[in-house]
Amino acid sequence: MGCGYSLPDRDSRQLGRPNSENGGGQDAKNLRVKLVLLGDSGVGKSCIVLRFVRGQFDPTSKVTVGASFLSQTIALQDSTTVKFEIWDTAGQERYAALAPLYYRGAAVAVIVYDITSPESFSKAQYWVKELQKHGSPDIVMALVGNKADLHEKREVAVQDGMDYAEKNGMFFIETSAKTADNINELFEEIAKRLPRPVIT
Amino acid sequence: MDEEYDVIVLGTGLKECILSGLLSVDGLKVLHMDRNDYYGGESTSLNLIQLWKRFRGDDKPPPHLGSSKDYNIDMNPKFIMANGMLVRVLIHTDVTKYLYFKAVDGSFVFNKGKVHKVPSNDMEALKSPLMGIFEKRRARKFFIYVQDYNESDPKTHDGMDLTRVTTKELIAKFGLDDNTVDFIGHALALHRDDRYLNEPALDTVKRMKLYAESLARFQGGSPYIYPLYGLGELPQAFARLSAVYGGTYMLNKPECKVEFDGEGKVLGVSSEGETAKCKKVVCDPSYLPNKVRKVGKVARAIAIMSHPIPNTNDSHSVQVILPQKQLGRKSDMYLFCCSYSHNVAPKGKFIAFVSTEAETDQPAIELKPGIDLLGPVDEIFFDMYDRFEPVNEPTLDNCFVSTSYDATTHFESTVLDVLNMYTLITGKVLDLSVDLSAAGAAEE
Numbered sequence: 001m002g003c004g005y006s007l008p009d010r011d012s013r014q015l016g017r018p019n020s021e022n023g024g025g026q027d028a029k030n031l032r033v034k035l036v037l038l039g040d041s042g043v044g045k046s047c048i049v050l051r052f053v054r055g056q057f058d059p060t061s062k063v064t065v066g067a068s069f070l071s072q073t074i075a076l077q078d079s080t081t082v083k084f085e086i087w088d089t090a091g092q093e094r095y096a097a098l099a100p101l102y103y104r105g106a107a108v109a110v111i112v113y114d115i116t117s118p119e120s121f122s123k124a125q126y127w128v129k130e131l132q133k134h135g136s137p138d139i140v141m142a143l144v145g146n147k148a149d150l151h152e153k154r155e156v157a158v159q160d161g162m163d164y165a166e167k168n169g170m171f172f173i174e175t176s177a178k179t180a181d182n183i184n185e186l187f188e189e190i191a192k193r194l195p196r197p198v199i200t
Numbered sequence: 201m202d203e204e205y206d207v208i209v210l211g212t213g214l215k216e217c218i219l220s221g222l223l224s225v226d227g228l229k230v231l232h233m234d235r236n237d238y239y240g241g242e243s244t245s246l247n248l249i250q251l252w253k254r255f256r257g258d259d260k261p262p263p264h265l266g267s268s269k270d271y272n273i274d275m276n277p278k279f280i281m282a283n284g285m286l287v288r289v290l291i292h293t294d295v296t297k298y299l300y301f302k303a304v305d306g307s308f309v310f311n312k313g314k315v316h317k318v319p320s321n322d323m324e325a326l327k328s329p330l331m332g333i334f335e336k337r338r339a340r341k342f343f344i345y346v347q348d349y350n351e352s353d354p355k356t357h358d359g360m361d362l363t364r365v366t367t368k369e370l371i372a373k374f375g376l377d378d379n380t381v382d383f384i385g386h387a388l389a390l391h392r393d394d395r396y397l398n399e400p401a402l403d404t405v406k407r408m409k410l411y412a413e414s415l416a417r418f419q420g421g422s423p424y425i426y427p428l429y430g431l432g433e434l435p436q437a438f439a440r441l442s443a444v445y446g447g448t449y450m451l452n453k454p455e456c457k458v459e460f461d462g463e464g465k466v467l468g469v470s471s472e473g474e475t476a477k478c479k480k481v482v483c484d485p486s487y488l489p490n491k492v493r494k495v496g497k498v499a500r501a502i503a504i505m506s507h508p509i510p511n512t513n514d515s516h517s518v519q520v521i522l523p524q525k526q527l528g529r530k531s532d533m534y535l536f537c538c539s540y541s542h543n544v545a546p547k548g549k550f551i552a553f554v555s556t557e558a559e560t561d562q563p564a565i566e567l568k569p570g571i572d573l574l575g576p577v578d579e580i581f582f583d584m585y586d587r588f589e590p591v592n593e594p595t596l597d598n599c600f601v602s603t604s605y606d607a608t609t610h611f612e613s614t615v616l617d618v619l620n621m622y623t624l625i626t627g628k629v630l631d632l633s634v635d636l637s638a639a640g641a642a643e644e
């Protein structure tokens with residue numbers, strides 16, 4: 001079970017992505033950054049993206065097919081905009097087959113677990129290690145406890161998430177892709193924490 | 201894993217990954233496995249520790265070479281022709297959006313003991329020290345003929361039917377000498393032997409046009425492009441395409457044994473006591489050693505250096521072709537060099553490869569003419585590997601085995617093999633008539 005997307009949009013025909021290294025491109029007012037999602041299969045990564053980009057939650061679609069490369073721009077109060085190029089795992093995390101390519105040039109990593117699954121929480125540590133191996137050192141990291149709507153089944157305490165995040169230099173938030181709780185807040189907070197290009 | 205698939209793909213080399221992507225996009229249910237815990241098989245890019253493990257038997261590269269992680273050393277170095285087949289496949293599948301490309305700085309040819317820039321049009325011909333003053337003028341006329349040649353406009357043919365006239369006859373008409381013909385045939389038209397001289401000239405004319413058009417494309421000093429972080433990115437990008445369209449990925453699967461029924465048809469693939477059923481298997485030669493035969497051997501050297509290849513205009517990425525005749529050999533030799541400018545090495549370091557179809561068992565001696573052009577090296581590794589091709593009949597066993605990568609620094613044979621396999625597997629021909637001009641280069 002998972003969230004489905006339509007197939008990737010095919011109108012951006014460019015030979016290669018613009019070579020914007022970590023921290024993204026363009027001018028100081030309009031940032032463009034690559035954001036990758038990490039976390040165990042089934043924690044709700046695709047649903048979070050779909051909720052953020054399309055405002056939808058569809059619990060009925062079967063597999064995460066076609067989810068790959070969505071983008072969404074948000075405007076901040078200081079009149080800057082941030083365009084997120086969001087990479088979902090396309091299911092390659094299921095058998096630990098995520099490629100180094102996935103991490104290249106990512107300015108943001110969102111590591112997701114399911115608050116009803118202690119196992120998914122301990123797996124978050126594995127993904128943090130993978131990031132240290134493949135990711136860039138100054139990547140912005142967020143730890144997300146998803147499925148917060150299922151609080152009666154909660155098995156990971158809020159405090160545990162906060163502690164772990166603090167120890168690893170990440171910020172922490174609990175979300176629900178189902179109710180949309182804290183989804184926009186997650187991305188806004190990321191946008192605020194992005195390093196700004198220095199104007200020369 | 202205990203499910204049924206339309207196709208199981210074994211090995212994550214470039215060919216297997218392109219096929220996996222194309223088949224998933226077609227809606228087939230694909231399982232893709234590799235015995236290694238990394239992508240790419242024989243077309244992976246290694247970091248320094250992996251390189252040392254493979255060629256020196258330890259994991260202790262000298263510290264002065266810098267961080268292992270900063271190296272992406274291709275096991276199968278090739279450049280991509282900017283307007284060539286691989287680029288068409290990349291655009292057709294939209295995989296370009298997962299990759300960063302940069303133009304390659306230089307394209308050179310070895311001639312009479314020296315390295316020269318390959319002239320590709322009439323203007324450059326006039327400046328090239330490859331030819332004497334009169335030869336230059338003849339070559340210029342020939343280049344103009346090729347530039348103006350348009351298959352569908354007989355006025356540009358000068359009364360010659362290039363589907364009949366051989367390359368030798370065409371060249372004779374312009375009076376070019378053998379030396380000029382040698383670099384045009386091998387460094388511009390990228391022929392690997394001299395058979396083209398007796399074949400219809402159209403192929404060579406088209407190849408020259410492809411070279412010139414590719415060169416004009418990205419304002420680089422060569423017709424080639426190359427991905428940042430090395431070629432190992434290509435299989436990963438196609439694997440991602442496959443996964444996005446529903447393909448299932450498993451790395452680090454030991455064994456991957458193909459299972460057959462009583463009539464020798466594929467049943468499935470087993471690994472770690474589980475069997476996944478399938479209708480067809482696609483794999484590289486190492487997964488079905490009984491269905492391939494050895495067809496040749498590649499000799500190569502991999503060098504780590506602290507300077508560009510001498511006499512190549514300080515090019516940070518470059519190809520040098522050493523035509524067979526210049527060396528008195530049966531096959532051409534290729535030099536390939538890439539550096540930190542393509543993120544394959546730390547700042548100040550260069551990776552050079554010398555490769556050729558092996559004619560002896562002593563790569564160090566055989567590759568000497570190429571190695572002599574490199575100047576001093578920090579480290580050098582020699583290596584030989586066998587090339588295989590399939591001997592099975594896919595209509596009988598439903599196994600589709602790719603051919604090993606050759607010594608050339610190009611993708612023509614790679615992509616042709618993939619397209620043929622695609623047609624064998626699906627019964628369809630891939631339409632690659634994409635809009636090349638819609639693709640822009642990566643800006644720096």
Ligand SMILES: Cc1cc2nc3c(=O)[nH]c(=O)nc-3n(C[C@H](O)[C@H](O)[C@H](O)COP(=O)(O)OP(=O)(O)OC[C@H]3O[C@@H](n4cnc5c(N)ncnc54)[C@H](O)[C@@H]3O)c2cc1C
Nearest residue numbers: 278279280281284285390391403406407608609610611612
């Ligand atoms: C040392 C060396 C290095 C090379 N480096 C590269 C490289 O880095 N990247 C790269 O893409 N290519 C490289 N090539 C070129 C390769 O051999 C192809 O000529 C070139 O790529 C064009 O082929 P294509 O498959 O890209 O396009 P094609 O479509 O094959 O070629 C364009 C036109 O040429 C004609 N043509 C080409 N080959 C044939 C053929 N075998 N039979 C009939 N017609 C043909 C076709 O009519 C076609 O319309 C290299 C070749 C050599 C020998």
Ligand SMILES: Nc1nc2c(ncn2[C@@H]2O[C@H](COP(=O)(O)OP(=O)(O)O)[C@@H](O)[C@H]2O)c(=O)[nH]1
Nearest residue numbers: 001002003042043044045046047147176177178
């Ligand atoms: N209750 C609840 N279910 C969720 C939430 N987010 C995702 N899900 C469900 O969790 C399952 C897996 O979601 P998916 O996004 O595919 O996970 P992924 O594998 O991490 O991409 C699906 O059945 C979703 O409907 C959430 O916030 N609350």
Ligand SMILES: [Mg+2]
Nearest residue numbers: 045046064091
């Ligand atoms: Mg998913």
